[in-house]
Amino acid sequence: MRQPLHRRLGLHRAAGGWSGGWSGRWSGGAAPGDARSDDQGEESPWGPAPVIEVRSLVKSYGHGDAAVRALGGAPQPATGEPAGVDLLVEQGDMVAVMGSSGSGKSTLMNILGCLDVPTAGRYLLDGIDVGGLDEHQLSLVRNRKIGFVFQSFNLVPRTPALAQVELPLAYAGVKAAERRRRALAALTLVGLADRVEHRPNELSGGQQQRVAVARALVTAPAMLLADEPTGNLDSQSTEDVLGVIDRLNASGRTVVLITHEDEVARHAKRVLRLVDGQIVSDVRQAPVDGPPPALRDPAAFAAAHPHADPAGAAGGPHTGPRLPQPPSPHALTGGTR
Ligand SMILES: Nc1ncnc2c1ncn2[C@@H]1O[C@H](COP(=O)(O)OP(=O)(O)OP(=O)(O)O)[C@@H](O)[C@H]1O
Ligand SMILES: [Mg+2]
Numbered sequence: 001m002r003q004p005l006h007r008r009l010g011l012h013r014a015a016g017g018w019s020g021g022w023s024g025r026w027s028g029g030a031a032p033g034d035a036r037s038d039d040q041g042e043e044s045p046w047g048p049a050p051v052i053e054v055r056s057l058v059k060s061y062g063h064g065d066a067a068v069r070a071l072g073g074a075p076q077p078a079t080g081e082p083a084g085v086d087l088l089v090e091q092g093d094m095v096a097v098m099g100s101s102g103s104g105k106s107t108l109m110n111i112l113g114c115l116d117v118p119t120a121g122r123y124l125l126d127g128i129d130v131g132g133l134d135e136h137q138l139s140l141v142r143n144r145k146i147g148f149v150f151q152s153f154n155l156v157p158r159t160p161a162l163a164q165v166e167l168p169l170a171y172a173g174v175k176a177a178e179r180r181r182r183a184l185a186a187l188t189l190v191g192l193a194d195r196v197e198h199r200p201n202e203l204s205g206g207q208q209q210r211v212a213v214a215r216a217l218v219t220a221p222a223m224l225l226a227d228e229p230t231g232n233l234d235s236q237s238t239e240d241v242l243g244v245i246d247r248l249n250a251s252g253r254t255v256v257l258i259t260h261e262d263e264v265a266r267h268a269k270r271v272l273r274l275v276d277g278q279i280v281s282d283v284r285q286a287p288v289d290g291p292p293p294a295l296r297d298p299a300a301f302a303a304a305h306p307h308a309d310p311a312g313a314a315g316g317p318h319t320g321p322r323l324p325q326p327p328s329p330h331a332l333t334g335g336t337r
Contacts, residue, residue, distance in 0.1 A: 048091045049127045051223050051254045052112060056084030057121035059107050059277075070107040071118070073278040084121050085279060087272075089256060091222075093288045094249040096265040097258045099274030105258045106227065108274070112256065113146055113225050114138045126222040143171055147216030149257075151228035153208045155200045161187060161211045162196040168219050186214035190244050206237025213244050217253065224248065226257040230264055242267050242294070250291045266305055267294050 058072030072082035085108070089095055099105050110116035111123060114130055123130055126145055133141065142148075155164055165183035174182070187196055190210040200208050209229060216224055224245070230238040246267055249255045257264070265271050269286040272279050286293045294301045 050088045050124075051091050051093075051126050052087060052089035052256070053122075053124040054085060054087040054112075055122045056086065057108075057111065057123065058082050058084045058119045059104075059111065059116070060119045069277055071104045071111070071277040072121075073276060083278065085277070087279065089223075089254065090288050091254055092249070092252055094245075094255040094267070094269045094286075094292050095257070096268035096271045097256065097274065098260070098265055098271060103274040104277040105274055107277070109225060109227050109256075109258055112223075113148060114142050143168060144219065145222045147219065147221040147224045149209070149212050149216050149224065149226035149229045151231040153200070153205075153212045153232075155208055155211060155215075158199055158201075160197045160199055161192060161203070161214075164200075164211055165215045165218050168215060172219060182218055183214070186218040187211070189217070189248075190214045191240075204237065205233050206240045209233060209237065209241050210244060213241065213248075217248060221253075223254045223256060226255070228258055228260065230259070230261065238263070246292045246294045250295050263305065266301075267292055269293065 056072075059070045060072075061068045061070055069082060072084045075082055097105050097108065107116070111118050112125075114125065114133075117131070125141065128141065128145075130138065130141060148154075156167070162180070162183050165186050166179040169179040169182060184193070184196065187193055190213050192207060192210055192214065195203060195207060195211075198207075200211075203211065209232075213224075213229075216226075226245070229245070230241055233241060242264065245255055245257070249269075255268075257268070259265055266285075269284065269288060269292055271281075271283045271285060273281040286296060290296065
């Protein structure tokens, strides 16, 4: 049996999460949800810890006069320091991040995905303070906690869909037969059971993106992080992919997606807008603990949004069978693979 992830990372439990941390300015005490047991999976009296907890996050590029503050806003007159970004995302939420070009969306996404580190502030991902982790530890966290979906699919050329989806399981050390079983299940969930041997150039754009979604979900990550997942798709394929993401969220998976498109943001339970590296609006469109908007009342959603495809969103022919409840994200740390 493998060790829990926090032990493999060499972390110890500390107030506010697992120890580590950028030497940021955040000095907040324990927040609701911080009381997590050493074996995890145990909820605090306030419910599960947020999947994302970001405090006073600042990201600057360059130095001196050439410095660009991508995230965190302008210095405040009183302190001379930027306010920074604060953000809590609860388990089961589906959050769209919108904003004009240059507003800081990709910068935020890269930090949330542990692909980049902030200049200041603190980030707890599923209870783990990722600041101060080394590159190897961060790659473990990325593999176990986050499923990425990119605008350009990022599939491996000339490789069948099944092998693409098995790949993150191979990195996680899962044995061949189990890899195959899980990858087949993930491809079935995205409606591609009949395309497992197809290579990217033998699949439509929407099908390629659904392979990418299967690859992102096969490790049962705490969070699906998608940067413009429908940016390269036509409207039907967009609805197919959104239908899969809707159903993943309805079955408990936390989703954060960046989008320019209002059509996509309408699928989210919560919409954040960034301007000049700061969150200027935060609108809840549906409760965290219910289905996403397209699945709450599919007929009403379709009537309000004529381009949407409630059949696809609700589990129609494009999207395959109903998704099972995913394991708790904390089960990932239990070392059962
Ligand atoms: N590596 C970098 N070096 C210097 N400045 C950068 C770097 N990356 C981003 N920036 C700057 O940070 C700001 C935010 O960039 P970011 O890529 O996060 O924007 P975005 O909201 O994702 O935009 P888009 O919608 O065009 O993708 C921009 O002003 C950008 O020029
Ligand atoms: Mg961007």
